Amino acid sequence: MPVVVQKFGGSSVATAERIRAAARRAIRAKQAGNQVVVVVSARGDTTDDLIQLAHEISEQPPAREMDMLLATGEQISIALMAMAIQSMGEPAISFTGAQIGIRTDSFHTKARIREISTTRIREALRKGEIVIVAGFQGIDDLNNITTLGRGGSDTTAVALAAALKHDPTTSDPTERAVGCEIYTDVDGVYTTDPRLVPEAHKIDEISYDEMLELASMGAGVMHSRSIEFAKKFDVPLMVRSSFSDAIGTWIVPEAPWMLGVSVCGAAIAKDEARILLDGLPDRPGVSHRIFSTLAQVNIAVDMIAQSLGEAGKAAIGFTVMRNEMSLATAKLQPLIAELGGTIRTVEDVSKVSIVGTGMRTTTGVAEKMFAALGQEGVNIKMITTGDIKISVLVDKAEGAKALRAVHQAFKLSENRPGAGAPTSENAAPFSLSDAMNPSSKGAATQTTQLIMQRLSSMEAIVVSGVELTVEQSRITIHDLPDRPGHCSRVFEAVAQSGAVVDMIVQNLTGSDRAELSFSVPNSDLLAALDSTRNAVRDIEVTARVTGDADMAVLFVHGVGMRTHTGVAEKMFGALAAQGINIKLINTSEVCISVVIEQAQGSQALAALKACFNLA
């Protein structure tokens, strides 16, 4: 019998009536001929309340005890859900993460799943019981209770679906037909958070990579790590409303029509902090030491922007979540003192991002975003770009305005393919049975062997490829006054020159001054330099423009590149060991890219392939 995994978030189990409604849904899925696994979160604001309670008792609650406390929220929900289903006459059994065999590492409060045993779930399912599993929790090798980080129940649900779909303990193909539904308080993934921008539009289909970027850039509707599982293990999933039967949003492998949509959504991460390390020696290995220091304490770093070294000195700016800023600076202090640099921090910043597969092939997207922000008088503090995303850092007070401005500029509230307008490929709506049928649209994109390898360490990083692009040039504007509208003027001029801009990095350096770098193909360098100089002359005569031909860009593609703190560290370590200096860095959830000297390109490529075991 096929298996449906249904996840009900905190809002969907907040009251007795909602628990009963969720129970009825699970029973309906069973009556339709499926085996049913239900994953539940803590009710309503329980997790927030528990965190507050802990802080009333202790200023810095120990992480192990915090997990012991937080895991109780989900335990309440599973028991109530089992009671609700049983009271409706269906057999059901509840399990904590530990009871079901969800093994994690020992990073309390942000543990990662290592493996999931399917034995107990299968036994119960075969007996005809609806299996209810506590989301967000697991158990480490020493049998300590762990939690997976905020929003982690999505991850439990998709990881369970993945484990059941590729279950080595069953040879029955119907038992490996697994679908996953995420029930929440919105009827799907929207072009942006509908609570912040009411005209946001529901998306019908979105790719794993787009959803990964959106989720990691602040779209709280899904936990980004759950999409990592979905992508790695070919689990198509649907986000839908627990209050209606409307078709929700399918999160699926990338389809060709998606290349026609340059921006599919926008997101905001409100509580960010910026750390600027200034006056660092400009030599190989410095970034590696910085990021390995942060990786040791599992702090995910975002928006890394390394400014060009001048007079032997370089600056590196990056963002972290605001609640991790003090830990990050405390850990970095001794290293930066040893390197002779300084640390500056800025709190109260928000990150606004746009995401879309079509960005890969469409030019002018960045320019349009910067123009929209400039028109609203929003100052951009930092910029980084990825393969399919562009992020800017702005003052927290301007975050919501900035989000609305970009949402409007890209007309995201209007119908488009994948959101309100069917494409030729998706004209027939994707269905749960499609998702559960391996020969349909949800077809496997990866070999069974690869997937089985991944199952042995489920949440380990997957680096799928390293790529080198040569004949690139870098243009840098030094000492650009830090005021609204400047970036858009520069990129408008560059676009008029016909140059194709790829990577963009902007970093605030001295007070009130920004350094803006971007890459163009060598063949566009002269035209782009000319138009940049003209634009900059109009803005500020003291700003300087420099250009460097014959650079190379190295891309490392994978899943969870940003949230797995060790990837950047490993990459920078491998380059440092070869004595290769990094000129610019860009990070995203699906790709990390660096600009280096072209002469060192093939050496760097070989070093990265060796370090990530790629052929």
Ligand SMILES: Nc1ncnc2c1ncn2[C@@H]1O[C@H](COP(=O)(O)OP(=O)(O)O)[C@@H](O)[C@H]1O
């Ligand atoms: N792009 C988006 N699409 C839909 N909802 C979003 C988006 N970004 C943020 N959200 C917010 O996510 C909320 C659902 O997530 P969450 O509150 O964690 O639900 P649950 O408790 O079901 O896990 C929505 O109510 C919405 O405000």
Ligand SMILES: N[C@@H](CC(=O)OP(=O)(O)O)C(=O)O
């Ligand atoms: N209860 C946890 C885990 C979770 O995933 O919750 P929800 O599904 O309500 O976002 C939290 O609040 O973080």
